[in-house]
Amino acid sequence: MGSIRPAIAGNGLAIALTVIFVLPVTAILAYVVTTPLDGWMVQFGTWLHETNSWSFSLFDTEERFAKIGFALRSIVIAVGISFLYFWLTNWLNQGLARYSSKGSWGRESYIVEAIQPWIFVGPALVLLLLFLFIPAFSTLSLSFQEADGTRTVRNYAFIWDPDSLGYEQFRYAMRNSVMWLVLVPTVCISLGLLIAVLADSVRWGIVAKTLIFVPMAISFVGAAVIWRNIFAGGGIQPQEAINGLTPSYQIGLLKAMLGHTAAYNEPLYSLKFWGNFFLMWILVWVQTGFAMVIFSAALRGVPEDTIEAAKIDGANPFQMFFRIKLPQIFSTVVVVWTTLVILVLKMFDIPYALSANDDDKLLLATMMENARNNWSVGGDNVENLFAAIAVMLMVTVIPNMVYNAMRIRREQKEMGH
Amino acid sequence: MAQVALKGVNKSFGNVHVIRDVDLQIDDGEFAVFVGPSGCGKSTLLRLIAGLETISSGEISIADRAVMDLPPSKRGIAMVFQSYALYPHMTVFHNMAFSLDLQGFSKAEIHERVEAAAKILQMEHLLDRKPAALSGGQRQRVAIGRAIVRNPDVFLFDEPLSNLDAALRHDTRVEIAKLHNQLGATTIYVTHDQVEAMTLADKIVVLKDGEVMQVGAPMELFNFPANEFVAGFLGSPKMNFFDGVLTGGANTDQGGFHGEGLTADGVRLVGKTKAIGDSVRLGIRPQHLTMDPSGQLKGRATLVENLGTETVIDLTSDNGTSFRFASPESLDVKTGQEVSFSFDPATAHIF
Numbered sequence: 001m002g003s004i005r006p007a008i009a010g011n012g013l014a015i016a017l018t019v020i021f022v023l024p025v026t027a028i029l030a031y032v033v034t035t036p037l038d039g040w041m042v043q044f045g046t047w048l049h050e051t052n053s054w055s056f057s058l059f060d061t062e063e064r065f066a067k068i069g070f071a072l073r074s075i076v077i078a079v080g081i082s083f084l085y086f087w088l089t090n091w092l093n094q095g096l097a098r099y100s101s102k103g104s105w106g107r108e109s110y111i112v113e114a115i116q117p118w119i120f121v122g123p124a125l126v127l128l129l130l131f132l133f134i135p136a137f138s139t140l141s142l143s144f145q146e147a148d149g150t151r152t153v154r155n156y157a158f159i160w161d162p163d164s165l166g167y168e169q170f171r172y173a174m175r176n177s178v179m180w181l182v183l184v185p186t187v188c189i190s191l192g193l194l195i196a197v198l199a200d201s202v203r204w205g206i207v208a209k210t211l212i213f214v215p216m217a218i219s220f221v222g223a224a225v226i227w228r229n230i231f232a233g234g235g236i237q238p239q240e241a242i243n244g245l246t247p248s249y250q251i252g253l254l255k256a257m258l259g260h261t262a263a264y265n266e267p268l269y270s271l272k273f274w275g276n277f278f279l280m281w282i283l284v285w286v287q288t289g290f291a292m293v294i295f296s297a298a299l300r301g302v303p304e305d306t307i308e309a310a311k312i313d314g315a316n317p318f319q320m321f322f323r324i325k326l327p328q329i330f331s332t333v334v335v336v337w338t339t340l341v342i343l344v345l346k347m348f349d350i351p352y353a354l355s356a357n358d359d360d361k362l363l364l365a366t367m368m369e370n371a372r373n374n375w376s377v378g379g380d381n382v383e384n385l386f387a388a389i390a391v392m393l394m395v396t397v398i399p400n401m402v403y404n405a406m407r408i409r410r411e412q413k414e415m416g417h
Numbered sequence: 418m419a420q421v422a423l424k425g426v427n428k429s430f431g432n433v434h435v436i437r438d439v440d441l442q443i444d445d446g447e448f449a450v451f452v453g454p455s456g457c458g459k460s461t462l463l464r465l466i467a468g469l470e471t472i473s474s475g476e477i478s479i480a481d482r483a484v485m486d487l488p489p490s491k492r493g494i495a496m497v498f499q500s501y502a503l504y505p506h507m508t509v510f511h512n513m514a515f516s517l518d519l520q521g522f523s524k525a526e527i528h529e530r531v532e533a534a535a536k537i538l539q540m541e542h543l544l545d546r547k548p549a550a551l552s553g554g555q556r557q558r559v560a561i562g563r564a565i566v567r568n569p570d571v572f573l574f575d576e577p578l579s580n581l582d583a584a585l586r587h588d589t590r591v592e593i594a595k596l597h598n599q600l601g602a603t604t605i606y607v608t609h610d611q612v613e614a615m616t617l618a619d620k621i622v623v624l625k626d627g628e629v630m631q632v633g634a635p636m637e638l639f640n641f642p643a644n645e646f647v648a649g650f651l652g653s654p655k656m657n658f659f660d661g662v663l664t665g666g667a668n669t670d671q672g673g674f675h676g677e678g679l680t681a682d683g684v685r686l687v688g689k690t691k692a693i694g695d696s697v698r699l700g701i702r703p704q705h706l707t708m709d710p711s712g713q714l715k716g717r718a719t720l721v722e723n724l725g726t727e728t729v730i731d732l733t734s735d736n737g738t739s740f741r742f743a744s745p746e747s748l749d750v751k752t753g754q755e756v757s758f759s760f761d762p763a764t765a766h767i768f
Contacts, residue, residue, distance in 0.1 A: 305502035308469050313516035313567075314490030323515075327506035 004107060008114045011096040015089055015115065016122075022088065023081055030077045041069030089119045136394065143387035155388035165375055165385065166367070170392075172360050173367040176276055177396065180347065180363065183277075185340035187284050189333060192291025196299055197321060199292075209296065213289035220286065220349035227282045228354055230254050231268040269354050275361055282350050287343065291336050298332040299325060334407060341400050345393065364393045420445045420603040421466065421571055426475035428458075428465055428627075435461050436627045439475070443571075443605065443620065448597050451607045452614040453624035453650070459607045460575055462624070466605065467496050467573050480570045490516075495564035496573040499580065501556045503548040503563075509535075510544040513563045534565040537599070554585045561596070574606040578613065590616060611651050615639070623647050644687065645768040648700050654729055656766075657706075657740035659699045663767065667692050672767045674699045677736055679713055681762040688768070698768045703729070703743035705764040712759030716740060718752050732756065 045065030049058055093115050101108035146152045157164035195212055199205030215223060232252040254268065269278040302325050310324045326333070348365040355361040362370065368389040375382055421443040428436035435458045443449045451459040464470045466477060468489035477484055484492045495516075503512050510531055517527045535541045538558045548556055557577060564572055577593070578586045594617055597604055608614055614621050615635045623630040623638065623646070631643040635651075642648035648656045661676015663686075672686030679699065691697060706714070716732030719739075730742045730750055742758060750756060 303500070303502065305498045305500050306504055308489075309496070309498060309502040309504070309563075310515070311469065312467060312489040312494065312496050313563075314488075314519045315515075319519060324504060328504075330506070 004110060004114075007100040007107075008111055011093065011100060011111060012115050012118065014096060015092045015119070018092060019085065019089060023085060026084060027077060027081050030080070031073065034073050034077070037073055038066050038069040041065045041072075085123070086119070090116075093119065139387045139390050142384050143391045145384050147384065155384045158385075158388075159392075165382075166371060166389070169359050169362055169367050169370070170389075173362040173364050176361065177345070177363050179276060180280055180283075180344045181341060184280050184283050184287070184344050185337050187280075188287045188291045188340055189336060191284070191288045192295050192336070193326075193333075195288070195292045196295040197325075200296070200299065209289075209292060212292055215286045216289040218286060220283070220347075221353050223282050223286050224350045224353035227278075227285070228267070228269070231278050233267050267354075269361075270358060272360060275355065275358070279351050279354060279361060283344070283347065287340060291340070294332060294336050295329065298329040302328045331411070334404070338400060338404055342397065345396055364389065364396065368393070420447070420480055421449075421605065422476075422478045423462075423466075424476040426462075426465060426477060427473045428461060428470065429473045434627065436465065436472075439627075439629055441622060441629065441632065443603060445603055446601050448604045448606065448617055448619045449622060450614040450618035450620070451605065451622045451624060452609065452611060453630075455609060457624040458627035459609075459624050461627075463496075463573055463575055463605060463607045466492075466571075467494055468492050490519075493570035494573055495567040495569035495571075496575065497557075497560045497564050497577045499576040501548075501560040501580075503556055503559055505548050508545055508547055509540070509551070509559050509562075512548070512559055513566050516563070516567050530566045530568075531562075534562045537565065537596070538562050553581055554589065557581065557589055561593075565596075565600070570603060572602050572604040574604065576607055576609065578608070578610070593617065611653065615651070621651075623650060641685070642687070642700075642766065645698060645700065648766060648768065652702055654703045654741045654743055656700045656702050658768075659701075659738060659740075661697060661699055663691050663693055663695050663697045665693060672697075674765075674767055677734065677738060678715075681760075681765060684762045684765045684767050686767045691767075700766040700768060701740075701760050702764065703741040706742045706758040706760050708742075708744075708748075708756060709759035710757055712757040714740075714758040714760065716756060716758075718750050718754050718756060721748075721750055721752055723747060730756070 042062050042065050045061045045068075046058065048054075049061040054061060093112055097108045097111040097115075101111060143155050144151055144153065146154070158166035158170045161167060195209065199209045202208075218226070230253040233255060252267070267275075269275045271278070306324060306328070307320065310320055315324060346365060347363055348369065351361050351363055351366050352369060357370075368386055371382065371389060372386055375385070421441070423439050423441040426436055426439040426441075427434070439462060451462060453459050461470060465472050466479070468484065468487065472485060479492055479494065482493075489496075504515065507515065513531045513534060514527045517530060522530070531544070532541065535544055538561060540555065540558050540562065543551065543555055543559070548559065551559065557580075560577070574593070578589055581589060590613055593606075597617075606613070606617060618635050620632060621635055621638050622632050625646050630650075631638055631647045633641075638647055639651055642651065645658070649658070659677045659679055661674050661679065663672055664675045664680075665673030665682065666686055668689050670686050670689070671683050672691075673682040674680065674684055674697065676699065681699065684699065714734065716734045718730050718732050720731040722729045722731075725747075726745070728744050728746065728748045728750075730744075730748070731739065732742060733739050742756070
């Protein structure tokens with residue numbers, strides 16, 4: 001099959017070049033051809049504006065409807081281009097393979113199968129390269145540069161130098177990240193498992209599971225706002241209205257129920273140190289449903305006969321769960337745990353929405369954003385300092401990745417691969 | 418002493434009545450086989466004895482203890498599942514040790530018992546492996562080993578051989594028989610395979626639609642089937658049946674038959690409520706036919722199967738009834754050929 005390599009490479013190159021040329025040209029053409037649609041949208045908007053006599057200016061309406069028109073066109077064109085990509089590459093692959101195989105059916109299907117995976121993986125690889133790997137490496141490189149481009153490790157000084165910018169905050173962020181990393185996945189997984197097991201044994205379990213799953217659909221900021229109203233200060237004393245938009249007093253359901261008065265007006269999530277746990281609870285609230293649904297499905301996959309065998313062997317419900325069911329769904333637990341760990345490392349919205357200015361609530365992601373907003377005044381190469389913080393964020397993912405890689409390898413070895 | 422006794426056992430799933438008034442006694446050390454077509458309730462009956470299902474009414478006792486209210490683990494039983502049901506995350510050793518561990522045996526005793534069982538089953542070298550690394554036959558052994566270590570009053574086997582290939586099935590069947598002789602424990606074995614039933618059982622229980630059709634020793638059931646179902650179910654190839662009327666011997670156990678061109682007297686008559694002229698069926702095993710040019714049963718061969726050890730011929734009689742003939746000899750009969758048979762009335766049955 002040595003002589004088949006050039007054919008594969010040639011066909012692959014031909015397909016890639018065609019795609020690089022044809023797809024952008026088609027996209028531009030499609031946009032040009034459909035431009036009048038925006039005008040029609042604007043006309044439609046104007047008509048709506050006049051029949052309903054909207055109060056804001058006609059110019060605003062026109063601009064908005066032009067945007068809507070453009071957005072609609074973009075959606076259709078983008079989907080169309082993706083479709084065109086697969087149709088075109090597949091057609092080219094088959095056609096070129098037939099042409100270059102000179103009538104040998106074996107060669108033809110060999111060439112087609114050699115190129116086909118790349119057609120599917122290719123776009124993902126290109127996107128990963130452009131938007132993940134290249135930025136990651138340029139961040140890494142930036143983090144080791146002075147503002148003028150000379151190499152330095154000074155950006156990382158916050159790790160060891162007490163006098164450097166961010167020394168204090170980095171310590172808080174690391175402490176908090178570790179607490180989040182330990183507590184949130186543990187609590188989510190424990191609650192998720194508990195609910196998955198218990199809900200299966202009652203008739204209204206499906207209702208309970210639905211209710212617990214619903215928060216999954218709420219964005220983190222949304223969840224943060226919901227819980228702000230519960231954790232807010234308990235006083236009924238009017239607070240200073242800001243811009244006339246913030247309500248003049250907070251509801252503070254939890255504190256109100258606990259009977260706290262205006263004297264204890266600090267929101268629970270702002271408490272020194274303990275506030276962190278109220279923030280974590282919000283993420284637990286959102287994510288428990290996810291863990292529960294996955295575990296529920298996994299538990300259903302545990303073979304019924306192993307459960308019956310354990311019954312005959314005399315396992316009580318506890319032993320049944322911890323020694324028969326849990327070990328059999330352990331790989332699912334690890335997957336959920338990994339997902340949650342990555343989620344926690346990315347966690348930004350919840351602490352940022354509720355306590356962006358408290359140093360002792362910082363996580364690495366919020367620390368980076370805080371630095372970008374507040375530290376830019378004095379530092380000469382703050383940009384590069386952000387890069388260094390971002391690199392620290394990447395580094396924290398590594399242990400998780402290593403563990404998972406090791407586990408997968410061990411599992412494969414056990415299966416005898 | 419009845420080791421396992423069932424009295425008026427019924428089981429319904431919703432409106433479906435799957436076990437109907439089963440009365441049964443299995444003696445100490447006996448090897449009982451529940452046999453019947455799929456859906457006859459044999460596995461359900463086993464699961465009722467095991468306690469994996471609760472009975473709707475009736476009584477079950479094991480070793481003279483009523484066990485209806487006891488959980489499976491307290492009933493003194495051990496079960497081998499069709500799919501083996503090994504714990505995939507545990508090694509063979511821990512699979513076998515699990516029940517002992519739960520019962521609080523000491524480490525030393527667990528080792529002793531597991532190793533003893535492993536020795537009986539010749540699988541000491543497998544103890545450190547996980548089920549995924551075992552072949553089907555080895556998994557079967559582990560499943561049996563897991564039952565042995567519990568030292569139960571009664572062993573329950575739920576179609577244990579149906580996931581094995583033909584050769585292995587035979588070997589394992591022989592081994593189970595040996596094991597039973599060695600341990601002497603009461604055993605209940607569920608199968609749909611009549612060969613397993615015939616070869617293993619001290620006592621066969623034939624079930625149909627949740628009812629016990631007949632209970633008895635294998636050859637007793639084979640030679641004196643209590644009804645047409647048992648007659649047709651046991652024996653391979655199946656018994657031939659011919660429609661006709663009773664011509665004599667009402668209220669006795671010897672009857673006369675006439676129908677489909679066949680006439681016979683002094684045939685074993687099953688059921689004493691039949692009167693002369695009632696429509697009955699004559700049953701003759703394929704092995705009990707004899708090729709005889711002057712015989713009264715004539716048929717045209719439609720299929721000739723030479724199995725080497727046996728020749729089986731499918732035939733169709735003049736009135737369109739299909740029947741079979743089986744002979745240990747290798748026969749020179751061609752498809753389409755007309756063959757005549759005679760039979761000894763003493764080997765036939767009237768149902």
